[in-house]
Amino acid sequence: xxxxxxxxxxxxxxxxxxxxxxxxxxxxxxxxxxxxxxxxxxxxxxxxxxxxxxxxxxxxxxxxxxxxxxxxxxxxxxxxxxxxxxxxxxxxxxxxxxxxxxxxxxxxxxxxxxxxxxxxxxxxxxxxxxxxxxxxxxxxxxxxxxxxxxxxxxxxxxxxxxxxxxxxxxxxxxxxxxxxxxxxxxxxxxxxxxxxxxxxxxxxxxxxxxxxxxxxxxxxxxxxxxxxxxxxxxxxxxxxxxxxxxxxxxxxxxxxxxxxxxxxxxxxxxxxxxxxxxxxxxxxxxxxxxxxxxxxxxxxxxxxxxxxxxxxxxxxxxxxxxxxxxxxxxxxxxxxxxxxx
Numbered sequence: 001x002x003x004x005x006x007x008x009x010x011x012x013x014x015x016x017x018x019x020x021x022x023x024x025x026x027x028x029x030x031x032x033x034x035x036x037x038x039x040x041x042x043x044x045x046x047x048x049x050x051x052x053x054x055x056x057x058x059x060x061x062x063x064x065x066x067x068x069x070x071x072x073x074x075x076x077x078x079x080x081x082x083x084x085x086x087x088x089x090x091x092x093x094x095x096x097x098x099x100x101x102x103x104x105x106x107x108x109x110x111x112x113x114x115x116x117x118x119x120x121x122x123x124x125x126x127x128x129x130x131x132x133x134x135x136x137x138x139x140x141x142x143x144x145x146x147x148x149x150x151x152x153x154x155x156x157x158x159x160x161x162x163x164x165x166x167x168x169x170x171x172x173x174x175x176x177x178x179x180x181x182x183x184x185x186x187x188x189x190x191x192x193x194x195x196x197x198x199x200x201x202x203x204x205x206x207x208x209x210x211x212x213x214x215x216x217x218x219x220x221x222x223x224x225x226x227x228x229x230x231x232x233x234x235x236x237x238x239x240x241x242x243x244x245x246x247x248x249x250x251x252x253x254x255x256x257x258x259x260x261x262x263x264x265x266x267x268x269x270x271x272x273x274x275x276x277x278x279x280x281x282x283x284x285x286x287x288x289x290x291x292x293x294x295x296x297x298x299x300x301x302x303x304x305x306x307x308x309x310x311x312x313x314x315x316x317x318x319x320x321x322x323x324x325x326x327x328x329x330x331x332x333x334x335x336x337x338x339x340x341x
Contacts, residue, residue, distance in 0.1 A: 005207070009214035017214035024207045028065055031200040032238035035061050036245035038194040040254055045187035052166045054246070054257025055120050055264075061194060062238035062258060063089075063265045064201045070269050072210075074276030081212050082273045083135075083286045087293040089239075090128065090263045091330060094300035096240050097259045098326035101307070104247055110307035110323065113256040116164070120260040121305040123160045125298055127153050127267035131283060132294035139284030147281025150271040157268050201238065256308075263301060289337075296333040300326045 009017045035058065043053035066089055073082030101109045134140055134149035141148040215221070239262050246255035274282045307322035 005210045006214055006217075009211060010217050012218075014215055014218040017211050017218055020207070021211040021215060024204055024211060027204050028201060028238055029241050031197055031204070032062060032241040034245075035194060035197045035238070036242040036251070036254065036258070037249070038190045038197065039242070039258075040246070040249070040251050041186055041190035042194065043254065045185075045190065049166050050251050050254040051114050051116055051257050054251075054254040055117075055261030056161060057194075058242055058254065058258045059261030059265045061198050061201075062242050063262050063269065064198055065238060066266055066269050067272055068202060070273040071276045074273040074282065076210075076213070077277075077279070078213055079273070079277055079282050079286050080290075081216070082277075083270070083282065083290055084293065085212075086266045086269055086273075087128070087131075087290055087297055090124070090266050090297040091293060091300060091333065093239050093259045093263055094297070094304055094326055095330040096243065097256070097304065098300075098323035098330075100243060100247060100255075101320055101323040102327070105320070107247060107252065109247060109252055109256065110304065110320070111310065112252050113308050114253050115308065117253070117256050117260050118305045118308050119164055120257070120264055121301055121308075123157070124260055124263040124267070125301045125305075127157060127264055128294055128297055128301070130156075131267055131270060132291055132298075134281075134283040135286060135288060135290055135294070139281040142281050145278055145280050146271070146274050147283055149281070149283055150274040153267050154271045157264060160264075260301075260304070263297075292336060293333070296329060299329050303329070 009020055039053050039058040039061070040050065042048075042057065043050045046053070066086055069085055070082035073079060073085070097109070130149060130153055134147065139147050139149060140152070143151065239258060242258050243255045246252070246258065270282065277285070279285060303322045303326045307320065310322065
């Protein structure tokens with residue numbers, strides 16, 4: 001199947017695979033646009049709150065493209081595209097959040113977000129640095145063909161999410177209809193809608209990695225560069241759509257939780273890719289060029305945390321410096337990666 005798709009997309013120049021990549025990414029954007037509203041209903045009906053649902057459920061749902069793309073990248077022996085996708089997606093998520101913070105300046109997104117988001121942001125930094133160390137030293141060891149480092153990342157993520165779980169709030173009572181019977185549960189409808197959106201993502205995301213590989217072949221760019229910038233940006237479309245939707249209906253904590261939670265969850269996806277990549281630990285097999293992206297993602301995450309904490313000592317009227325710095329870091333990173341690519 002891969003050979004057939006590559007045959008269709010290659011041999012005609014870079015425009016065809018670039019168009020395919022953009023088309024699949026746009027379709028993902030449309031499918032994910034409704035996930036945020038379904039997640040908001042789930043947060044209300046379960047009593048778990050927007051911060052937790054945004055950081056865990058919505059983050060996992062909008063990270064489904066990364067899961068499927070990187071699983072396929074492992075199967076298709078394209079580890080640099082997969083790892084570049086995850087790190088590039090973290091970088092893209094932060095520049096998306098910073099851009100929305102500047103565009104929706106009156107909403108003061110990062111300044112109004114709950115302080116608890118900083119804990120998820122710190123977790124994302126820690127997991128990203130753990131992956132970077134494994135890339136730098138060639139892995140921490142292996143259990144079978146799976147790297148110890150990816151297992152450690154997942155264990156730390158699960159433990160942190162358990163510790164950071166919120167106290168459960170009282171959920172709304174079911175509503176009776178005019179005939180005296182309970183109406184169909186809003187929670188059930190929201191969960192079905194969320195699952196349907198996730199299934200739609202599952203159908204189209206495997207095409208991303210093939211389109212990216214075809215573009216890498218046709219353009220002569222390295223797979224690390226293509227994975228980090230093009231695939232990473234494309235698989236961040238769901239986070240973009242969900243975050244914009246959440247901001248528009250006033251769910252700031254759902255929006256910010258989606259971004260920081262997705263960045264932490266991206267590192268968990270490394271285990272999925274590690275399992276699919278049968279040649280050995282995936283982080284020991286990829287190029288050290290990814291270390292630049294690790295550094296850039298860590299800087300952007302740190303700036304995002306600083307923006308949330310800044311309201312403690314900074315007057316509300318000052319310019320959102322951290323968001324501007326995140327965008328500048330991304331632009332500089334694109335330039336550096338293009339030179340290396």
